[in-house]
Amino acid sequence: xxxxxxxxxxxxxxxxxxxxxxxxxxxxxxxxxxxxxxxxxxxxxxxxxxxxxxxxxxxxxxxxxxxxxxxxxxxxxxxxxxxxxxxxxxxxxxxxxxxxxxxxxxxxxxxxxxxxxxxxxxxxxxxxxxxxxxxxxxxxxxxxxxxxxxxxxxxxxxxxxxxxxxxxxxxxxxxxxxxxxxxxxxxxxxxxxxxxxxxxxxxxxxxxxxxxxxxxxxxxxxxxxxxxxxxxxxxxxxxxxxxxxxxxxxxxxxxxxxxxxxxxxxxxxxxxxxxxxxxxxxxxxxxxxxxxxxxx
Numbered sequence: 623x624x625x626x627x628x629x630x631x632x633x634x635x636x637x638x639x640x641x642x643x644x645x646x647x648x649x650x651x652x653x654x655x656x657x658x659x660x661x662x663x664x665x666x667x668x669x670x671x672x673x674x675x676x677x678x679x680x681x682x683x684x685x686x687x688x689x690x691x692x693x694x695x696x697x698x699x700x701x702x703x704x705x706x707x708x709x710x711x712x713x714x715x716x717x718x719x720x721x722x723x724x725x726x727x728x729x730x731x732x733x734x735x736x737x738x739x740x741x742x743x744x745x746x747x748x749x750x751x752x753x754x755x756x757x758x759x760x761x762x763x764x765x766x767x768x769x770x771x772x773x774x775x776x777x778x779x780x781x782x783x784x785x786x787x788x789x790x791x792x793x794x795x796x797x798x799x800x801x802x803x804x805x806x807x808x809x810x811x812x813x814x815x816x817x818x819x820x821x822x823x824x825x826x827x828x829x830x831x832x833x834x835x836x837x838x839x840x841x842x843x844x845x846x847x848x849x850x851x852x853x854x855x856x857x858x859x860x861x862x863x864x865x866x867x868x869x870x871x872x873x874x875x876x877x878x879x880x881x882x883x884x885x886x887x888x889x890x891x892x893x894x895x896x897x898x899x900x901x902x903x904x905x906x907x908x909x910x911x912x913x914x915x916x917x918x
Contacts, residue, residue, distance in 0.1 A: 628765055632834065634872035635772035636661075636827035640850035641857070641864045642779050643820030643827075648854050649783070650816035651796035651809065655711030656696070657824045658847025659718035660689045664825025666722040669838035670729070673738045679767075681741075682829040686822045693821025697814040715847070723840065736838040743833050768830040775823065779861045792816065824850075 640657050647654035664685050672681030700710050723733050730736060744767040783789040794802045795809035802809050824847065831846070832838050849871050856870075857863025 628769075630869065630872055630876060631769045631772075632766055633875050634868045635766075635768040636830045636834075637846060637850050637853065637868040637871055638772040638865060639775055639823045639827040639830070640847060641853040641868050642775055642861070643823030644851050644854045645779070645857075645859065645861065645864055646792070646816040647813075647820045648859055649793050649796045650813045651799060652707045652813055652817075653711075653851065653854070654693070654817055654820040655708055655851070656693070656714035656817075657820065657850055658843060658845070659711075659714035659716075660693065660821045660824035661828035661831070661843045661847045662718040662722055664689050664828035665832040665842060666725070666828075666838060668825070668829035669736060669738075669741075669832050672741045672833075673736075676740055676742055678741055678743045678829075678833045682826060682833070685829060686825040689825030690818045690822030693824075694814050694818030696821075697817035701810050701814065726840070733840060735840075737836070741833075743836065766834075768834065771826075771830075776861060776865055783861065788812075 640661060644654055644657050664682075667688065668678075668681040668685035670681070671684050672678045675681060696710060696714065697707075699705070700707050726733050726736070783793065791802070791807050792812045792815075794805070795807060795812040799809040827846070827850075828843060831842050835842070850868075853864050853867035853871065856867040857865070
């Protein structure tokens, strides 16, 4: 059971990061469709930087900061030009594939898998204080850096949205920009900040996927950016709900990998299992939401 939970938490970590970022943009009033694109570019540039420096942590941090700046700049451009934010986000997703494949050919002469055995990837972290807790110790301790990072981002999101004035203003900006302006809040700045944070977290999520397998693989994101957006709505736009939805998708992903060992099961059906689950759960969540709205 401990082994299973460890694999589940590790699989869910990138989804949690990307979903929290998407949640910020949704609460700010404009959903960031660009999550998939920044996950792809984040994985690629994190691997390149890690290869140059030998450190996965350094590569991830620098790549995520650059993505955050790019997300903030995109939001400012969209706001100043009054462009369609949905189309702008889709453009990032489409451009990401072309940018990474072109640079891969120019720098390494291939569009395929990139490996580098000299990159230092953090191992499992054992926390003695937590490990000694009866029953919960083995579940909460001994996980990879990515798991603890995702838990930290979750707790930070709860604190930011519920306990800080900035978080309250972010939600007020998304609920009613005009009312927020009357109270001296500048919704545009919170929108830009939310897009920057979402791009930062998406790039970090992409890097975690990359370093988890020890290589950069084109297409490794495999639609997880879109799944993270679905998790926002499946979680009813709450941090706890996003966490639960991410675990559900991670469980489906683990199940699809386990089914690959069974004969007679279509590989197409196996690979599409997480996405089919996303569609089913999204439809169910919208039905529950409509029922709540109609209830007197």
